[in-house]
Amino acid sequence: MQCKKQWKRFLSELEVLLLFHHPNILELAAYFTKSEKFCLVYPYMRNGSLFDRLQCVGNTAPLSWHIRISVLIGTSKAIQYLHNTEPCLVICGSVSSANILLDDQFQPKLTDFGMAHFRPYLEHQSSTISMTSSSSKHLWYMPEEYIRQGKLSIKTDVYSFGIVIMEVLTGCKVVLDDPKHIQLRDLLMELMEKRGLDSCLSFLDKKVHPCPRNFSAKLFSLAGQCAISRAKLRPSMDEVLTTLESAQASLYFAEDPPTSLKSFRCPSPLFLENVPSIPVEDDENQNNHSLPHDKGLRKDGLTQKVPFECSQSEVTFLGFDRTTGSKRNEDACNRP
Known part of the structure; x- marks a missing residue:
């Protein structure tokens, strides 16, 4: 029985990687089988997984906000590509920070398609599947409709990606160590509903320098929309990508927009620090x-x-x- 499950996951991943190619999907180098052993070979990703880098495993330096938003955009492009393939779209089913690998240039590579499912290209289609023990490790990234009823759709991936955004913003694990067994998603969603977006800003990752408020507020809002309980209210990956690219543009400013002439500071390196921007x-x-x-x-x-x-x-x-x-x-x- 276990061998059949492994064979099914092997075929699922192999099928996705052979049929679909994208700069942000980890390419397949080789594969082979021998008796009941199955092997997939991938290129080596020097910078490990997004999860490891957010947790600074091995005393690695924390990722800058520019790298973080770039990773989110690249990953969303990969998911968007799979959601829009024809004649059959692909539901990843296992989007998580551990399944986003980073190459030498910190470009994201989406991996692990053992739980992927093919569906005819219909915008609002969903299906019911049987949960397996192999998918239990991803339950923290899965929405309620999947856990309770086994319903799977492209909005399942959107929910999972929303959890990844929360990880990127806070640098926290999906399940917080203190207080124990509290899900990061539940904590942030409750704060958004009761106290507004500003209450979430205190959870921004303190291992990296502060980011502009309009940038973090926009991403917290997007994460909340993606991880909302009702699947129909979640945005599509096209909408998610548009919002992320808009948020990335705001990072090119060193600080929030000035409220007066005297508070303005041009970010261009052509302006010297000792030359005032307005006359004195x-x-x-x-x-x-x-x-x-x-x-x-x-x-x-x-x-x-x-x-x-x-x-x-x-x-x-x-x-x-x-x-x-x-x-x-x-x-x-x-x-x-």
């Missing part, structure tokens, strides 16, 4: 910040004053000629 009151006395003058601008030799907006009530003029001109010109520039 003593700019008239700083030679290195004065604007270059053009004698051709005015016939009388006076350099044109250029206004810079500092605030709603103050304008500072820069750019008067320090080498030419009479004392009258200096007095005019210094006159309040």
Whole structure:
């Protein structure tokens, strides 16, 4: 009996890997069978699994937010690809952080299709299957309709991916060590429902530098939508991918959007740290910040004053000629 189960999982994985190819799906290097032994050979993934890197196994450095969102986007592309294949779509059935491997460049590779199921390409189709002992290790990633009734659909993968997003955001395991036997999903969903998204921000992974609030709030919201109890309310993987790409764009800003001119700080490396982004009151006395003058601008030799907006009530003029001109010109520039 056990041999039949292993043979079924072997065929399922082999079928998916031979029929479907994607940059974010772990490619098959070789396979062979001998009597009752089955072997699949894959390329070596130097950076291990996403689970190991989130837990910093082997004292590895924590993943940056840029790498984390890139891993989520790559994984979602792989799942989206499998959900949209024709004439039969593929339900992965085993999406988890342990089944997302990372190559030398930290590009994600989705693996483990032993529980994959093929379904005709119908948007809202689901089916009922019998649970096996081999799938019990993935129960923490499975929705209630699967655990109770054995119902399997593409929304099952969406739910599992939502749990992975929660792991990526918090750096926690699916089942928290303290308090014991509390699921990460249940804890975060309860906080979202009772206290709002802001209450989840305190659970952000503290092993890595803080990320912009709009980025983390958007991902917590997406995770909650994916892991909602009612399957019909979960987004499609196309919608998930769109949201992730939108969240990634917000990470290119070093901090949340400024609320005023004085709080603005341009992230471009072309702007030096010691050069203020707006004029200050003593700019008239700083030679290195004065604007270059053009004698051709005015016939009388006076350099044109250029206004810079500092605030709603103050304008500072820069750019008067320090080498030419009479004392009258200096007095005019210094006159309040």
